[in-house]
Amino acid sequence: MQYKVPVMADLAAEGKSPDVLFWIGCAGSFDQRAQRITQAFVKILNQLNISFAVLGKEEACTGDPARRAGNEFIFQMLAQQNIATLNGYGIKTIVTTCPHCFNTIKNEYPALGGKYEVLHHSVYLQQLLNDGKLKVEGGAFKGKRITYHDSCYLGRANDIYEAPRDLIKALDADLVEVTKSRANAMCCGAGGAQMWKEDEPGTKRINTERTGQLTEVMPDIIAVACSYCNTMITDGVKSENKQDEIKVVDLAELIAENNKF
Amino acid sequence: MFLTIIQMILFYALTGTVGYFAFKKFKEVYDNIKMGQPETIDTPLSFRLKNMFLIAFGQKKMFKITFPALLHLVIYLSFVITQIELIEIMLDGATGQHRILFHYIFQGNILEGFYRFVVSFIEVLSLLTFFVTIVFILRRTVFKINRFNKPEMKGWPTKDGLLILAFELTLITFIFMMNGADRALQLQGDPHYIDTKGFLLSNFLGHSLMSLPHGALVMMERIGWWGHLSMVFAFMLYLPYSKHLHILLAFPNTFFSRPEPKGQIRNMESVMHEVKSMFDDSYQAPETDGEIKFGAKDVFDLSWKSLLDAYTCTECGRCTQACPANQTGKILSPRKIMIDTRDRMEEITRNRKIHGPDFTDNKTLLNDYVTSEELRACTTCNACVEECPVNISPLNIILELRRNMIMDESNSPQEWNTMFANMENNQAPWQFSMEDRLNWTDDLNK
Numbered sequence: 001m002q003y004k005v006p007v008m009a010d011l012a013a014e015g016k017s018p019d020v021l022f023w024i025g026c027a028g029s030f031d032q033r034a035q036r037i038t039q040a041f042v043k044i045l046n047q048l049n050i051s052f053a054v055l056g057k058e059e060a061c062t063g064d065p066a067r068r069a070g071n072e073f074i075f076q077m078l079a080q081q082n083i084a085t086l087n088g089y090g091i092k093t094i095v096t097t098c099p100h101c102f103n104t105i106k107n108e109y110p111a112l113g114g115k116y117e118v119l120h121h122s123v124y125l126q127q128l129l130n131d132g133k134l135k136v137e138g139g140a141f142k143g144k145r146i147t148y149h150d151s152c153y154l155g156r157a158n159d160i161y162e163a164p165r166d167l168i169k170a171l172d173a174d175l176v177e178v179t180k181s182r183a184n185a186m187c188c189g190a191g192g193a194q195m196w197k198e199d200e201p202g203t204k205r206i207n208t209e210r211t212g213q214l215t216e217v218m219p220d221i222i223a224v225a226c227s228y229c230n231t232m233i234t235d236g237v238k239s240e241n242k243q244d245e246i247k248v249v250d251l252a253e254l255i256a257e258n259n260k261f
Numbered sequence: 262m263f264l265t266i267i268q269m270i271l272f273y274a275l276t277g278t279v280g281y282f283a284f285k286k287f288k289e290v291y292d293n294i295k296m297g298q299p300e301t302i303d304t305p306l307s308f309r310l311k312n313m314f315l316i317a318f319g320q321k322k323m324f325k326i327t328f329p330a331l332l333h334l335v336i337y338l339s340f341v342i343t344q345i346e347l348i349e350i351m352l353d354g355a356t357g358q359h360r361i362l363f364h365y366i367f368q369g370n371i372l373e374g375f376y377r378f379v380v381s382f383i384e385v386l387s388l389l390t391f392f393v394t395i396v397f398i399l400r401r402t403v404f405k406i407n408r409f410n411k412p413e414m415k416g417w418p419t420k421d422g423l424l425i426l427a428f429e430l431t432l433i434t435f436i437f438m439m440n441g442a443d444r445a446l447q448l449q450g451d452p453h454y455i456d457t458k459g460f461l462l463s464n465f466l467g468h469s470l471m472s473l474p475h476g477a478l479v480m481m482e483r484i485g486w487w488g489h490l491s492m493v494f495a496f497m498l499y500l501p502y503s504k505h506l507h508i509l510l511a512f513p514n515t516f517f518s519r520p521e522p523k524g525q526i527r528n529m530e531s532v533m534h535e536v537k538s539m540f541d542d543s544y545q546a547p548e549t550d551g552e553i554k555f556g557a558k559d560v561f562d563l564s565w566k567s568l569l570d571a572y573t574c575t576e577c578g579r580c581t582q583a584c585p586a587n588q589t590g591k592i593l594s595p596r597k598i599m600i601d602t603r604d605r606m607e608e609i610t611r612n613r614k615i616h617g618p619d620f621t622d623n624k625t626l627l628n629d630y631v632t633s634e635e636l637r638a639c640t641t642c643n644a645c646v647e648e649c650p651v652n653i654s655p656l657n658i659i660l661e662l663r664r665n666m667i668m669d670e671s672n673s674p675q676e677w678n679t680m681f682a683n684m685e686n687n688q689a690p691w692q693f694s695m696e697d698r699l700n701w702t703d704d705l706n707k
Contacts, residue, residue: 005702024698026689035701042705056699060688068641069677070556070660070667072529074684076536081688084540107525112533152642157524183647184325187585192641196690197676200638203590210585 001261003046007056008089018053020124021091023105025098026061027227033234034227040256041097041121047261048133052095058085062104069193076112079104083114093117095124097252099153099226100191106158120154122225122251126163129170140258141171147178147219149210149233150185151226164225167251171258176217186210190228211236215246222248265357272354272490279494286501290572293606297565304520312518312652317511322650326579329400335393336429339386340508343436346383350490360443364455373458381461384440387433388462394429401426408578411587413597418504418576425505432492439485441466442478449475454482507575511651514573517566518652523643526660529556556664559625560605563661570653571602580645580655586638593638595645595655601630602658627662633672636663 011018022045027034045052060082063075082105086094094116096102106118119127128134146168154160161182168175180186189199189206199205211233214222222237224230227250234248249257315321320337323330349362358364367376401409401422409422444467446454459467470478500506531553534546557563580595581587587594605626612620636659645655666672673681680690688695 003705005699005705007699026691026693029698029701030689030691030693038701039705054699057695059698060695061684061690063684065680065690066684067526068660068663069673069680070663070665071673071677071681072532072555072664072668073536074681076529076532077539078684078688080533080536080540103522103524107522108528111528152640152644153524156643156647158522184583184644186588187640187642187644189585189640192639193677193680193690194640196680197637197674199589200586200591200593200634202586202638206585206589206640209589 001046003043005042006053008053008091009056009058011053012089017090019051020093020095020119021086021089022052022054023094023096023098023101024054024059025096025101025227027231028097029059031227031231033230037097037227037230037250037252040250040261041252043256043261044125044134044252044259047259048128055085060085062101064100064104065193065196067104067108068191079109079112079114083109083112086114086116091116093119095119095121097121097227097250099151099157100228103153103157120158120160120163120225122154122163122167123160125251125255126166129167134255136167136170136172136255136258138258138260139172140260141173141221141254144171144173144220145176145218146171146173146221146223146254147176147214147217148181148223148225149178149188149214149229150182151224151229152185152187152191154225155185156183164223164251167255168223171254173221176219178213178217180213186213188226188229188232190232195228195231205236207232207236208239211240215240215242219246221254222246223251223254224248225251269354269357275490275494276351276354279497283497283501286498289610290501290506293610294565294568294572296561296606296609297563297568298561300564300566302517302519302566304518308520309516309518313512313516316515316518316650316652320650322648322652325648325650332393332396335386335389336397339383339390342379342383342386345379346436347493350486353486354490359453360455360457363457368455377457377460380440380457384436384460384462387436391430391433394426394433398423398426408582411578411581411594411596412592413581413594413600414576414578418600421503421505422576424499425503428492428496428499432489432496435485435488435492437463437466437485439482439489441470442482442485443467445470445473445478446475446482449478451475504574504576507573507651510569510573514569515652517569519566519654523646527657529664555668556666557658557661558627558665558669560602560609562665563602563626563658567602567654567658567661568606570655570657571599571606573651574599574603574653575651576600577650579648579650580653583644583648585640585642585644591635591638592632593635595659597635598631598655598658599653602626605630627665627670631662633666636666637674639663 006018008021024038028038060078062082063078067075094105099120102118102120105116125134148164148168150161165175187206188210214233222233224233230248230250237243237246237248320330320334323333349360352361353359363376367373400406440460440463443454444459444463447456448467448471531549538544538546554562560568576596578596584593584595612622639659641656643656683690683692687693
């Protein structure tokens with residue numbers, strides 16, 4: 001299958017509007033590891049024949065790290081710019097692979113005039129699964145020990161705990177829970193703009209502490225739903241020298257790989 | 262008779278004095294909370310009541326950790342139910358009677374058994390509470406549970422916690438002294454001590470004490486009664502100075518729970534308007550009454566809800582235990598943020614009392630209490646907010662202080678300055694061009 005990535009500006013020029021806008025996010029656009037997650041998700045959208053588009057060069061950072069670091073000016077500039085773009089195209093539904101973009105667009109854009117239905121890809125894929133549009137076939141992960149790391153901005157921030165787990169269960173995999181999971185899950189260390197700076201002085205890095213909790217259950221795969229968590233946990237697994245035994249994989253990649261997309 | 266009148270005078274004098282001073286201090290707490298900025302918490306009554314009943318009355322979030330939750334439940338129930346007995350104690354004190362409710366309402370009818378049941382129940386819970394209190398003291402002193410021994414607990418917070426527990430032990434001792442001696446006097450046949458036919462536990466005490474001289478028992482009963490009452494009064498006076506204020510404020514604090522998802526940060530309207538007018542010359546920002554505040558530098562700049570949070574905090578440290586920064590040895594402790602906020606309010610009140618209402622001490626919550634190293638360590642993960650048994654948000658205060666630190670003081674780590682510059686110049690936190698946003702499509706079909 002030849003995968004296509006329709007760009008919103010082109011569709012608008014043709015007078016077309018897609019069903020959903022795929023919000024890629026900065027990590028998904030630029031980070032080499034996260035780009036593979038973006039590709040996996042785009043393959044799923046293509047395979048399921050979903051009418052979608054991306055903003056492409058018109059997408060700007062949602063402003064999440066700036067707002068959380070305390071710089072409201074930069075947040076407002078980026079947010080208002082994005083809202084102008086989205087409203088200009090009359091976007092109704094947004095799906096994103098980034099929990100931070102998801103949280104910001106869903107919860108914080110409405111106060112600025114940006115009101116959309118916003119879905120994280122875990123929930124979107126769960127809906128497609130429940131509607132029978134997405135069929136998880138092949139059993140590539142049958143019996144694999146998979147543990148799931150809850151992202152703060154999906155879990156505690158937005159109470160999304162089941163959708164990612166439903167997807168893992170659909171793979172016929174052996175979902176193993178770590179002690180600190182769901183609302184009690186520990187942060188990977190990247191949120192609140194920590195991704196862009198070193199840890200403050202302490203005894204340990206947050207990502208190694210969290211990775212220790214995850215590798216303790218001896219998983220074959222640590223499933224994640226956030227590109228930042230992905231980076232942090234991947235680094236953690238490397239620092240434990242376990243990168244050959246334990247893979248850190250996004251939910252979209254699991255589905256795409258399983259279905260040989 | 263003479264002694265009864267003396268006691269009644271003493272009762273009224275003590276109740277009046279305690280009432281006056283307690284009211285004054287509670288009013289001060291109320292005024293301090295009102296120092297905060299307005300925040301509208303727009304929730305329907307059903308939402309408010311549900312939170313209050315489940316979380317404060319029902320202790321729902323306490324049960325995230327079962328063992329201490331059960332212990333705490335014993336003390337909580339005991340405290341709530343003991344108030345019933347306290348009603349009779351207060352009425353007795355005011356009228357110079359003995360067991361006035363039993364005498365006039367319950368004695369000799371079908372309700373008598375109910376009275377005995379209630380007081381017996383209070384006695385059983387009180388005894389349980391006695392043991393639980395000892396376990397709580399041991400957890401803090403002998404077993405040194407980690408969260409009670411963090412740096413911010415040094416000094417007053419540790420003393421405060423132990424003092425309250427000592428209060429409880431004394432209070433319970435007085436209850437049993439009172440009821441035990443009372444029962445012994447009943448068994449001796451003194452008509453003033455109306456026969457209750459004994460309560461579950463004090464009945465045993467009564468039987469073993471009844472051989473004591475009558476005068477000694479009368480004295481013992483009075484010491485128990487006055488002791489109990491004095492402890493209650495002392496507790497009322499002490500409460501507004503103590504972390505133990507949560508027994509009252511847990512209710513309003515959960516009642517006024519914020520409704521939005523935890524991930525949502527409050528919009529800064531002033532900045533929003535300013536940026537809107539930057540983008541659009543014709544944009545008319547609503548009139549404001551002066552300068553823009555960038556987050557919070559001091560307690561006055563925080564929302565009243567954050568200040569209520571600070572007074573509600575009982576310093577249990579579950580937030581700090583759950584904090585990823587704290588777990589990995591950073592100095593950030595969400596509990597310290599709450600203690601600092603309250604300490605700062607108290608400091609301001611003290612200053613005003615001494616130096617007059619317009620006094621400023623050139624200190625602020627930011628920097629003098631909470632340092633930039635603490636604020637920089639937060640991942641905004643909401644673990645502290647999730648953990649708090651009474652719905653306090655340390656994160657809200659952290660974020661408001663961060664806003665001031667970054668926008669007003671421009672006190673930002675170099676890495677963040679780079680990130681801000683990238684976001685401003687190329688709309689991404691990294692130094693990549695917007696033109697390259699679709700580069701990932703290049704090898705999509707390979």
